[in-house]
Amino acid sequence: MERGALTRSSIVASQIATHAPYGGVVPELASREHLRNIVPITRAALEKADCELGDIEAIAVTNGPGLAGALLVGITYAKALSFARGIPLIAVNHLEGHIHAVLLEDRQRRSGNAAPVRGDTGGLPMPALALVVSGGHTHLFLARPPAASDVELGSWQYSLIGRTLDDAAGEAFDKVAKLLGLGYPGGPWIDHLAQFGNPKAVPFGFAQIKTKAHLEGKAPRTKGAQTAPIADLDRHFLFSFSGIKTAVLRYVEVHRMRESCEARQRALSAMAHPTWLDAQVLCDQQTLDLIASFQHAVVGDLLRKTFAAAEAVGAASVLVTGGVAANRELRVRFTAEAAERGIPVAFPTLALSTDNAAMIAAAAWPRFLAGDFANLGLEANPRLTLV
Ligand code: KG4
Ligand code: ZN
Secondary structure, eight states, rough: OOTTTTOOOOOOOOHHHHHHTTTOHHHHHHHHHHHHHHHHHHHHHHHHHHHGGGOOOEEEEEESSOOHHHHHHHHHHHHHHHHHHOOOOOEEHHHHHHHHHHHHHHHHHTTTTTOOOTTTOOTTTEEEEEEEESSSEOOOEEEEOTTTTOOOTTOOOEEEEBBBSSSSSSHHHHHHHTTTTTOOOOOHHHHHHTSSSOOOOOOOGGGGGGGOOGGGGOOSSSOOOSSSSSSSSSSGOOOOHHHHHHHHHHHHHTTHHHHHHHHHHHHHHTTSSSHHHHHHHHHHHHHHHHHHHHHHHHHHHHHHHHHHHHHHHHHHHEEEEEGGGOOHHHHHHHHHHHHHHTTTTEEHHHHSSSSSHHHHHHHHHHHHTTOOOOTTTTTOTTTOOOO
């Protein structure tokens, strides 16, 4: 395989165990863990790739959006490496990284082909509508590759088509899981348990996921979210997940399930390494039905708006990326809908769905080809937008 399409190593230092006891990411702990891990992980990555620092031609780092402290650790380290080795520094938007996780694997699937050239998009027809759906984002972008002949404008172009007005979808998974006494992060727990429930049992309609006109023009309060005003966005492609979270809370209260949720939480936290199988034993049918119905409603909303947006903007393909793209119901339903509509859909493999290093390198590659480098004044931008 040729340069730009081969992952020689991509090592992830998971912080799940650090944050799990708190049921969410603790920013101070995240920075501390980054600081602790960055040198050993870099060494391990070089070793696995069977190369040395001297072999590296450029260093890419994400400069946002995200938590300021964690971003700062990466940026400072990358700047130091760039300066010390005299190699270019490339700034990558975290969301662009998620999009390029899919494009990278699309290229890799055609392994053995000629080296990807600037503008090469693999087998996926362009432009693509990208749903970036994670713990911090639920955003729709129209992604266009650089024109193959245009050396100066070698960057991909992105237009924001829609976004959440409040919680991200992953955040809703995490908060609902916490409420139901399940583990952290909540997505994978809900994903596994949902298969044992009836997705039609609790009718969470789209009334719970309606757009909120009164929020228009205001910046969303979602952490690290795109801050652009939404006045120019089509209301049909806006998301809101705080309503369904509240609806689940109300359901739990009305049906007097709170005590059993707390008991489940206590039982799971008493176990050394609880799995979703342990949680399944601790869930009655009503809880499993609630979980399945919640997931069904969230996935249905993501699906409906994504495909409507793809049609409205004339996208030639759809790609779904970010932690929530690992969800099995999401993959099955998006695949079926895409087949019905005759539009290609692509997802990252599970390893590249959640945050990883390969996606940042993949997004940096076209910038490397175009000579689009950052300077040592690069700063962290927790609310960096992608346009
Ligand atoms: O992209 P990511 O690793 O980190 C950022 O938020 O940037 O995404 C993490 C999110 C969490 O909210 C997690 O609950 C969710 O992705 N997630 C899932 C699944 N796996 C991870 N949500 C639904 N189903 C899953 N299988
Ligand atoms: Zn992410």
